[in-house]
Amino acid sequence: MVDYKQLNPAWGDRAPVIIGFLCNWCSYRAADLAGTSRFGYPATLRDIRIMCTGRLDPAFVIKALREGADGVLVMGCHPGQCHYEEGNYKAMRRVALLQRTLAQLGVHPDRVQLAWASAAQGTIFTETVKEMTEKIALLGPMRWRDNLEEVAPPTQEGVAT
Amino acid sequence: MSEEKIGVYVCHCGHNIAGTVNVEEVSEWAGHLPNVAVAKNYKFMCSSLGQEMVEEDIKQEGLTRVVVAACSPHMHEPTFRGACQRAGLNPYLFEMANIREHASWVHQDDKEAATEKAKAIISGAVRRAEELEPLEPFRAPINETTLVVGGGIAGINAALEIANSGHKVILVEREPSIGGHMAQFDKTFPTLDCAACILTPKMFDVGNNPNIELLTYSEVEQVDGFVGNFTVRIRKRARMIDTGLCTGCGDCWERCPAKVIDFVYESGLGYRTAVYRPFPQAVPKYPVIDTESCIYYKNGRCKACEKFCPTGAIKFDQQDEVVVANVGNIVLATGYDLFDARRIPAYGYGRLANVFTSMEFERMTNASGPTNGKVLLRDGVTQPESVAIIHCVGSRDKNTNIYCSATCCMAALKFAHLVKEKTHAQVYNFYIDMRTAFKDYELFYNRLLEEGTHFIRGRAAEVTDAARQPGEEGKLIVQAEDTLIGKQRRVPVDMVILMVAMEPRADASEVAHRFGIGCSDAGFFTERHPKLDPVATMNEGIFIAGTCQGPKDIPASVAQGEATAARVLSLIGKGEVQVEPVRARIDEDRCSGCRICNNLCPYGAIDFIAEKGVSRVNPAQCKGCGTCVAACPSQVITGQHYTYDSIMAQIEGLLYDQRTPDEHVRVLEMEPA
Numbered sequence: 089m090v091d092y093k094q095l096n097p098a099w100g101d102r103a104p105v106i107i108g109f110l111c112n113w114c115s116y117r118a119a120d121l122a123g124t125s126r127f128g129y130p131a132t133l134r135d136i137r138i139m140c141t142g143r144l145d146p147a148f149v150i151k152a153l154r155e156g157a158d159g160v161l162v163m164g165c166h167p168g169q170c171h172y173e174e175g176n177y178k179a180m181r182r183v184a185l186l187q188r189t190l191a192q193l194g195v196h197p198d199r200v201q202l203a204w205a206s207a208a209q210g211t212i213f214t215e216t217v218k219e220m221t222e223k224i225a226l227l228g229p230m231r232w233r234d235n236l237e238e239v240a241p242p243t244q245e246g247v248a249t
Numbered sequence: 250m251s252e253e254k255i256g257v258y259v260c261h262c263g264h265n266i267a268g269t270v271n272v273e274e275v276s277e278w279a280g281h282l283p284n285v286a287v288a289k290n291y292k293f294m295c296s297s298l299g300q301e302m303v304e305e306d307i308k309q310e311g312l313t314r315v316v317v318a319a320c321s322p323h324m325h326e327p328t329f330r331g332a333c334q335r336a337g338l339n340p341y342l343f344e345m346a347n348i349r350e351h352a353s354w355v356h357q358d359d360k361e362a363a364t365e366k367a368k369a370i371i372s373g374a375v376r377r378a379e380e381l382e383p384l385e386p387f388r389a390p391i392n393e394t395t396l397v398v399g400g401g402i403a404g405i406n407a408a409l410e411i412a413n414s415g416h417k418v419i420l421v422e423r424e425p426s427i428g429g430h431m432a433q434f435d436k437t438f439p440t441l442d443c444a445a446c447i448l449t450p451k452m453f454d455v456g457n458n459p460n461i462e463l464l465t466y467s468e469v470e471q472v473d474g475f476v477g478n479f480t481v482r483i484r485k486r487a488r489m490i491d492t493g494l495c496t497g498c499g500d501c502w503e504r505c506p507a508k509v510i511d512f513v514y515e516s517g518l519g520y521r522t523a524v525y526r527p528f529p530q531a532v533p534k535y536p537v538i539d540t541e542s543c544i545y546y547k548n549g550r551c552k553a554c555e556k557f558c559p560t561g562a563i564k565f566d567q568q569d570e571v572v573v574a575n576v577g578n579i580v581l582a583t584g585y586d587l588f589d590a591r592r593i594p595a596y597g598y599g600r601l602a603n604v605f606t607s608m609e610f611e612r613m614t615n616a617s618g619p620t621n622g623k624v625l626l627r628d629g630v631t632q633p634e635s636v637a638i639i640h641c642v643g644s645r646d647k648n649t650n651i652y653c654s655a656t657c658c659m660a661a662l663k664f665a666h667l668v669k670e671k672t673h674a675q676v677y678n679f680y681i682d683m684r685t686a687f688k689d690y691e692l693f694y695n696r697l698l699e700e701g702t703h704f705i706r707g708r709a710a711e712v713t714d715a716a717r718q719p720g721e722e723g724k725l726i727v728q729a730e731d732t733l734i735g736k737q738r739r740v741p742v743d744m745v746i747l748m749v750a751m752e753p754r755a756d757a758s759e760v761a762h763r764f765g766i767g768c769s770d771a772g773f774f775t776e777r778h779p780k781l782d783p784v785a786t787m788n789e790g791i792f793i794a795g796t797c798q799g800p801k802d803i804p805a806s807v808a809q810g811e812a813t814a815a816r817v818l819s820l821i822g823k824g825e826v827q828v829e830p831v832r833a834r835i836d837e838d839r840c841s842g843c844r845i846c847n848n849l850c851p852y853g854a855i856d857f858i859a860e861k862g863v864s865r866v867n868p869a870q871c872k873g874c875g876t877c878v879a880a881c882p883s884q885v886i887t888g889q890h891y892t893y894d895s896i897m898a899q900i901e902g903l904l905y906d907q908r909t910p911d912e913h914v915r916v917l918e919m920e921p922a
Contacts, residue, residue, distance in 0.1 A: 103362070105904065105907055107900060107903060107904070113767070113787060114767070116323075117323065117767075117787075119350065119351055120321045120323060120347075120350040120351075122350070122355055123321070123349060123350025123351060123354040123355050124350060124354065126354055126355070126357065127355065128355055128356065128357065128358060129355055129356075131352075131355075131356045131359060131362035131363060131365070131366045134366065134369050134370065134373065134903040134904075135351060136373070136896060136899050136900065136903070137322070138875065138891055138896070139831060139873055139874055139875050139888075139891060140874040140875055140876065142874050142875060142876030142879065143874065143875030143876065143878060143879050143888060143891060144879055145878070145879040145893065145896075146879075147893075147897075148896055148897070148900060151897055151900050151901075152900050152904065155900055155901055155904040155907060155908055156904045156907025156908050157904055157907065168762070169758075169762060169767075171765060171787075171874075172851055172872060172874035172876070173851035173852075174851050175851070175874050175875075175876050178849070178876050178879075178880075182879070206767065206768070206770075207767045207775060207787075208767070208768065208769045208770040208775060209770065214355075
């Protein structure tokens with residue numbers, strides 16, 4: 089069991105929880121491949137299968153953060169490889185806007201990440217989860233419920249850094 | 250909260266899940282979730298006993314939803330949907346919780362965390378199951394015509410099998426003739442029977458089968474639709490020959506003054522004319538005019554072919570033709586490209602004259618090839634007295650391709666035999682491992698060992714013409730560590746043959762995207778399941794055969810070609826296809842007619858009904874991606890099976906242990922309008 093307290097004392101006995109939205113064709117299959125290949129990664133990710141990242145309603149991300157997730161990982165097919173032509177480009181736009189909006193609410197943009205993995209890239213999937221877990225672990229718990237001001241106020245561009 | 254009776258079944262999968270996740274604890278815990286009426290665990294849920302247990306409980310306990318926590322839905326979702334259906338429960342009220350690929354197999358070092366994660370996954374699935382709605386699969390008739398892309402040995406066999414059963418086939422080939430790489434070979438291992446003798450009768454059959462429409466010199470440009478009902482656009486490139494008049498007599502290419510190096514069929518060793526037929530046994534027999542090398546297209550003069558053509562078949566102004574066809578199934582057999590040996594400069598290909606690629610040597614030993622079957626050095630007259638064959642050029646190499654190309658060891662043995670047979674030269678094989686799996690291959694290896702071929706175990710480091718020791722002058726020296734005796738060796742030879750790797754076609758990823766299928770890391774097309782579904786893809790109705798799926802030899806390609814035919818025929822036999830009802834649906838009463846969704850749809854499946862002022866989804870065109878669902882500002886588009894409510898419920902379920910009481914929440918909750 090990883091001791092997340094060492095990375096950020098605010099974790100206490102908790103471990104980070106990340107909600108994943110994985111597209112059916114590429115990233116969910118990459119996660120399956122990570123499984124069949126026994127590539128280990130932190131047990132922080134709890135994923136939801138959607139047909140395409142184009143289905144990602146920004147409300148899902150906000151809901152996940154509101155329900156207690158410390159981060160949200162959206163993963164789709166590589167640009168140009170979308171099973172539905174261009175759903176991942178739509179996700180790209182929506183996530184970028186959402187990161188801005190969340191930053192204005194005081195949520196660090198790193199808490200919502202967008203990444204790509206093809207069905208053959210179990211290693212990329214694994215590495216992405218590892219990296220994101222590390223980032224979230226350093227940021228500390230989301231605690232949206234009782235701590236809205238977790239990061240510096242938004243900069244002029246609207247994105248906190 | 251809904252009043253459902255949910256059955257939760259936790260699978261041990263032998264030790265695969267139970268070895269990491271505490272399945273007893275999880276199923277005991279699941280039994281206390283709201284609305285869960287039955288919670289059980291069992292060794293193998295996918296076995297007939299496991300399925301019968303589910304069916305029994307649906308009937309006896311009156312379950313209205315079923316959750317099986319086991320492997321990936323890509324593995325066994327259809328299995329358990331079938332069980333639900335048999336027991337009278339709508340199959341779309343079943344939900345799979347993936348606690349194997351996504352929990353037990355990836356958290357093997359932390360059993361406690363894996364168990365907790367399994368609980369969260371099941372909690373999410375249970376909450377999602379509550380929100381599922383019964384659906385009926387979308388049924389459509391199946392078009393009995395099949396498109397086969399690629400006329401190599403795999404595509405030829407697929408086309409013939411389907412056509413011989415009485416169904417129409419459209420066979421599309423990019424080159425002027427079918428035959429593929431096999432048409433370039435002379436002998437085939439391990440029997441050494443001649444490639445042409447076994448291939449050309451099949452090519453002839455393709456050309457004469459009334460059920461096969463052969464489109465050579467053509468490419469598929471666009472694919473629309475779904476299983477059973479694809480529409481494809483095929484570009485027939487202009488041959489500049491009227492095939493209705495041409496008899497294939499050969500007067501045109503005999504008179505053509507433009508000679509160019511033939512990089513495709515002769516692998517750069519021979520010449521062809523600008524108007525050409527790749528090889529004498531080509532099917533179809535008609536030539537094409539290569540407009541890039543034809544003199545007429547450069548300066549407007551010549552027309553020698555036109556003057557001498559006895560039937561007036563030369564048409565310099567012919568235009569490309571676009572054929573639109575409706576097909577029910579598609580077989581991709583697009584083959585492979587050869588590794589470019591220049592990418593490993595240490596072997597000197599392109600710099601040292603007498604370094605040849607395996608395909609060049611193949612053409613050289615072919616009786617109808619550029620040297621009439623004689624093994625000669627680049628000067629065209631000298632027979633080599635010693636030949637080195639270097640294995641794994643571009644295979645099993647971190648710098649190029651990490652995979653094994655599977656066929657080169659046997660081809661190298663074949664070459665060693667042919668060199669011995671034709672020149673009595675000494676042959677040195679530089680190999681990493683000899684891989685002679687499959688029927689009778691090892692016998693061939695033994696035969697070569699007895700023939701006195703030298704085998705040196707070690708990857709060749711370099712081929713050089715810089716002589717250092719006596720006896721090396723004027724020779725090519727292959728330097729390698731002989732790992733069996735632990736010594737560096739320098740072997741002077743006259744000729745070097747590089748056994749180059751099989752690579753995915755240069756445009757494989759583009760083609761994969763066009764047909765809606767995936768590619769592996771190496772770039773070969775991905776099959777639905779590596780063991781149990783090797784010729785199907787994730788896109789229903791699209792099948793793959795031969796080397797486009799991965800390196801393989803002729804028997805394996807033939808077997809795959811015929812396997813795709815069996816899959817296609819079984820679909821045709823059913824008469825109709827069932828498509829997942831994952832579709833978007835617009836509630837017209839609540840649609841404001843803003844038309845945001847109209848332009849977002851990548852398939853143009855959403856029409857605006859002007860008289861009603863609302864948008865409507867055409868279910869035949871919709872593929873269910875859900876982009877419009879997420880974009881609708883009024884939230885009146887339902888993404889069937891992935892509804893707003895079902896995903897929201899799954900989020901709540903997944904985070905069942907993270908939520909704090911509502912009074913502590915200080916943010917506004919987003920709710921649907």
